[in-house]
Amino acid sequence: MLAGRYRRLGRIGQGGMGVVWRAYDTDLEREVAIKELRVPEQVTEQERRVWYARMQREARAAARLRHPGIVTVYDRVMGEDGRPWIVMELIHGQSLEHLLTEQEALPEQQIAAIGLAMLEALSAAHSHRIVHRDVKPANVLLEGDRIVLTDFGIAAVEGDATLTRPGTVLGTPAYMSPEQIAGQTVTPASDLWSLAATLYAAVEGRPPFTALTHGALFIAIATQDPAPPKCGGPLAQVLNGLLRKDPANRLSVTQIRDLLTTVTGPGTKPDTQSCRSVDQQSATRTDTLSYTDDLTLPDDKGRSQPARAAEELPVEQEAVAIYRRLAEADPDRY
Template identity: 35%
Template sequence: MRSLDPTDPSAVGGYPLLARLGAGGMGQVFLSRTSSGRPLALKTVRSELAVDPGFEARFAREIASSDRVRSPWTVTVVDHSPPGQRPQWLATEFVAAPSLAEWVERHGPLPTPAVRALGAELAEGLRAVHRAGLAHRDVKPSNVLLARRHPLLIDFGIARAADDTRHTRTGGVIGSPGYMAPEQVTGGTSAAPGDVFALAAVLVYAATGQGPFLHPGEEPSAARLLYRIVHEEPRLDDVPPALAPVLAACLDKSPEARPTAQELPDLLAPAAAGPTEWATALPAGLTEDLAAREAELRTLLDARTATVTPPATTAPQGFGPPRPPHPAPSAAAYGTPPPPYGTPPAVHDGLSGTGRGSGGVPSAAGGGRRARGRTAVVAAGASAAVVAVAVAVVVAAPWGGDGDGPAGDRTSPPATSSPSASRPAADALPASWVGTWKGTGPGSTAGDGVFNARTTGVSVTLTLHTARRGENVGRQVSHVTEAGSGADIGCTETLRLRETHGTTMVFEAVTSTPSDPSTGVVCGAGNLYTLTKQGAALVLGDEGSQTAGSPSRLGRVT
């Protein structure tokens, strides 16, 4: 991280900019934060991309698609620019970790156990991407973060959105020379097999310090690298012998001849090789590096919290249409930088759904979805459902598990349990939150019927029990009425207490299933919701996986 330049805006889309994280072919990346202190990586899209008349639609479509991928190996989409705003931008969760490119450049190649573990984990990440019907298309060392629990794949929504614009430094193809599949070079197309090819090239880099089509000490042109990818065999001389055969298979010129991402974990980390979990195979010094980065991040966020007065927000006005957006932080609060780009994120009256409200694209969670002839309808309040439920009766189902399986796989502590004495009370849900809360909203008919459903009513119920931060804390059930059909496209979510900030709590949905299974709605986990206790009500914050027409407040029932 480095300080902002004098020419940088103070905020983008209502999110304050705190530091520069870097720049890539698609745009500048900044460190930002939500109003509750959650760190964000905010990427602005280069202005020349917006010149292409179709880019904005592709950008919205691909971000919505990217948000369908929920796995431990990908970062969460939090928000993005609304239609017509310039510059366009994308905000994802920020992870304080070095990229593989940065680490290898500073410390040299990874040891073989770490390469095995890295490959097996990233293959699992690609499996999640491919199961969602997507391809990453830009797997490269700088798009791999060496995080503590799992390595992470980042930055694929914008790359795919730009795929048809051909606005690249190489002049004709999307991707990174040296890490692209032959079919991507020659035909401009890339599917799951192309990701496998790119992953193998990344692992060659991790094991040797250079890509498979580079010669030692040279800096060839992009055109030369692309020629080698199509016509020459990869250089695997320095790859550990135990890894060379599987990487050679992944680098086959024929897409059909390559292993699949599903097969790769066992090929890269077979049982005979012993345990190679990433957490136990971290390269020497990475743990200390991560701790230093996390401390730097905390210091920066704490300093901003202490010196910057949060912008005033419009108080919820009960049920009804979305509230006006809150004003962006003033330039005076940050010194005298240029004015902020764009407008603050839309604030929606409710807990259900997926951001943007008036026909926008889901911003933080994949909305409930079901086939409708040729049109997939994304429930603007469905799978991104709600942090609370709806109907007079809470769906009778056991408490959800730990987030890795369907609800009911594991039971959570009963409502009478209390936090451990070893954990401070500030790290737990306050007793005043325990119980059942309900609210209703009018829905919204402003959706486009494709990414955001048109709805005529939203009802939610939130049931909470005592829990510590990091534990399952309750469940929400939403009932969202789709305009026209009258179908219930809501979802039921098991919630985990993710953050505590005094009277404000952040919840994460670790499981999500249709409230009415007969509708065929697809509900995705991973949604985040921020609630603040104000008197006898719970009020939705200005961020999270909410949509237009949801209730702005929940009242206590029991």
């Protein structure tokens, strides 16, 4: 029994640092979801305090937001061992990630509807000066017609003291923006990139960038363009307009809303003619690197040399270092 009132009934899901349980609130006689923080035993006491503080920040950030597209936080309680737990509404549905494992790709109208709901939820968070920083299919829950954004565990809250060391990379690599992987300041535009990456996965059945290692993935995000999406029209305009390297060049919320509404609006039918097979997508930009091209980086004397192996540096340090070297060598491009 947690905090003398929450009885765990069963595990809903598990991530890298936490577990979400279905539980019963014996005081209010209702089912809830509770999030348990699990910190590896080998971390230092200082690191442990940072993770506890981040969990508390998640509760505060989500509790500020009252929006049907954002999971409602009811309470934050402390366990007997001093760990914080978050009590929130129980969503009776599945994640977009789980749905994509079953269907691989979704119809355009459904994708646009999901995109609109996520856009409104993110706009609500941004209006409270909260940047989510981890928008991805696993954090989008589907409950009937309701679409809910969850997990503000690494959200950046304006006015709160930072919990992240300079240069540290937080987020899920495949859905992170170029500025995120470079360890730069995140903004609402960073969440919009991740929104587009999530919708791209719903169109293609995979994220816009894939690679065998995190380092290679970060380089791809920083230096390459994604393959053109299978479906054209307004939905493709949203994807292409948000997956731009420079945050200042990404579409505005109003532009995104207008384009997605064109797809979901009354009388709109799925544009089956705009959906192309993989074989028909061979026409890609020739001025960007393919996923399998070997990268060469300039050394201190300007000579080309192969990129360092991923094992030589921690993932985040390697990717940030490579990105910065690329930017120094060709600032106009990066």
